[in-house]
């Protein structure tokens with residue numbers, strides 16, 4: 001059990017500082033119009049993705065490579081997950097600003113596919129506390145977080161693989177090859193940890 005003093009609330013401050021830096025750099029380099037908002041949107045998605053990958057792999061890392069560091073990640077994945085939600089809701093704010101600045105609306109498929117991801121992220125964030133875990137019960141809580149996190153993974157991977165396959169990606173393909181590789185590596189870790197669990201179940205306290 002994490003006691004109150006050791007809860008890493010600094011992760012939220014670090015996420016806000018990262019997003020503020022991205023906003024400052026985007027608007028300073030690309031102006032206060034649609035270009036600035038577009039870069040703010042793009043890089044907040046990237047910030048959120050990096051935090052997501054850590055939360056998504058934390059349990060598997062601790063299972064496969066037990067150490068103080070990986071145990072810290074697993075113990076604090078609630079706060080890492082909440083930091084991801086914070087970063088991704090900033091992405092939502094940024095993309096809203098972007099669409100207002102160009103006077104257009106996203107297409108329906110993006111609104112539905114991305115919107116469902118936001119529903120999951122919102123539900124996962126709202127249930128990331130002891131009270132909700134007790135109310136939902138372990139099975140429902142686990143299903144919600146399992147389905148939600150794989151759906152979010154899928155939407156990220158769809159974006160990166162589409163950019164990788166594009167003839168005119170907005171940045172060099174190495175950027176999207178790296179993010180896609182990170183996503184697949186995280187998935188590989190989870191599969192390996194799952195296989196290890198099937199051979200030898202983790203101790204109850206894990």
Ligand code: HEM
Pocket residue numbers: 038041042043045046049091095098106110111112113114115117118152153155156159160170
């Ligand atoms: C209604 C929902 C959403 C809309 C309208 C939307 C819109 C956008 C826009 C306008 C960009 C910037 C595109 C550019 O670089 O030119 C972007 C980037 C991106 N978004 Fe979102 N987004 C939504 C939800 C999501 C969700 C739920 C995810 C992931 C779970 C996501 C992941 C990404 C990624 C990975 C990028 C590219 C970042 C990069 O270039 O590294 N978006 N989005």
